[in-house]
Amino acid sequence: MWTLKDIVLVNLAAGFIKDSATRRTIFCCGEKIWKRVLREIISDLNIPITLREDIIALIKPIKSEVFNWMEDHLGIFPMVQEMPLNAQELLLDFSFNPDGTVDRVQTADLFIHSEEFDVQTRFVVACQYWSKSEVHAFFKNIHESAREQILHKYSTANENLNKYEKNVAEWLFCYRNGHIDESRGWCSTYCYWTNASLQSRLLDLLSPEKRLYLLEDVFKKSRSIHVQRFCLSRMSADHREDLLKRYPLKYLRPCLFWPCQRYFLDSINKVWDRLPNESFTCFLHIIICQKILVRLEDFDYVNLLREFWYRSPEHF
Numbered sequence: 394m395w396t397l398k399d400i401v402l403v404n405l406a407a408g409f410i411k412d413s414a415t416r417r418t419i420f421c422c423g424e425k426i427w428k429r430v431l432r433e434i435i436s437d438l439n440i441p442i443t444l445r446e447d448i449i450a451l452i453k454p455i456k457s458e459v460f461n462w463m464e465d466h467l468g469i470f471p472m473v474q475e476m477p478l479n480a481q482e483l484l485l486d487f488s489f490n491p492d493g494t495v496d497r498v499q500t501a502d503l504f505i506h507s508e509e510f511d512v513q514t515r516f517v518v519a520c521q522y523w524s525k526s527e528v529h530a531f532f533k534n535i536h537e538s539a540r541e542q543i544l545h546k547y548s549t550a551n552e553n554l555n556k557y558e559k560n561v562a563e564w565l566f567c568y569r570n571g572h573i574d575e576s577r578g579w580c581s582t583y584c585y586w587t588n589a590s591l592q593s594r595l596l597d598l599l600s601p602e603k604r605l606y607l608l609e610d611v612f613k614k615s616r617s618i619h620v621q622r623f624c625l626s627r628m629s630a631d632h633r634e635d636l637l638k639r640y641p642l643k644y645l646r647p648c649l650f651w652p653c654q655r656y657f658l659d660s661i662n663k664v665w666d667r668l669p670n671e672s673f674t675c676f677l678h679i680i681i682c683q684k685i686l687v688r689l690e691d692f693d694y695v696n697l698l699r700e701f702w703y704r705s706p707e708h709f
Contacts, residue, residue: 402444404491406448410489428449450690458489459495462487466557485504513543516528521560522590523595525564547562557585559585560587612625612636641661644660649684651691
């Protein structure tokens with residue numbers, strides 16, 4: 394369980410990434426530089442000395458969450474070809490959940506309503522995250538000339554559209570044919586499921602059966618840890634338990650990454666008898682090489698390794 398201390402520390406660390414000045418330092422400078430700058434800032438705040446390094450340690454995983462967000466939206470932003478990736482994050486206003494993951498729905502809302510970005514890009518994002526009626530309300534408020542440009546650019550006859558733009562084309566098809574009524578089944582006829590649209594309001598418009606089918610299918614096919622983590626988070630405890638037994642490696646790998654590390658030992662205790670030797674070796678590699686040797690401090694990985702080793706059956 395998350396303690397109040399955990400939530401406060403995450404909120405403080407996320408606040409540095411939300412702030413434009415410190416965000417620029419974190420994303421554009423080397424680790425030694427941004428750590429020094431943050432230590433100077435934190436020293437001026439009324440924060441106990443024992444907690445200051447805990448805040449610094451959380452910057453990396455929260456920063457990784459921002460990169461995951463950007464990766465899942467490549468192909469939407471026109472500045473991708475014109476600006477370095479780390480400069481893009483400086484333009485965006487991110488909202489975070491209490492565990493330090495990006496609140497994707499709120500972040501998308503902030504972006505769509507921001508006039509700092511061009512209206513076409515905002516409309517493309519809206520088509521990934523919003524319901525038909527919400528997109529329709531946004532579309533009606535766009536200047537007529539911009540609407541005409543969108544209608545022309547994102548025609549379903551355009552064969553060069555990427556997966557995000559196809560969602561725009563499908564919405565425009567519904568719009569032209571008067572199918573904006575939500576009761577007609579937005580997702581069944583409209584949505585190309587991407588890592589962006591999967592984590593949007595559109596998922597909640599599916600029936601429970603279709604939603605579970607989609608989540609399990611994406612969980613099994615995706616190689617992205619943060620996507621697997623999201624799929625599991627939207628399932629019932631019973632269904633997660635079933636997937637743990639059927640796919641122990643795929644289920645447990647996300648538990649070695651922020652913010653799920655605290656669930657790893659309890660989860661693996663349930664499937665020692667189902668765990669192949671190769672998976673055991675994989676977990677050792679992740680903990681030792683990707684966590685301890687690179688000195689990640691967002692979790693006590695040394696103790697995790699010790700407990701993992703002591704609890705493992707003798708045949709490993």
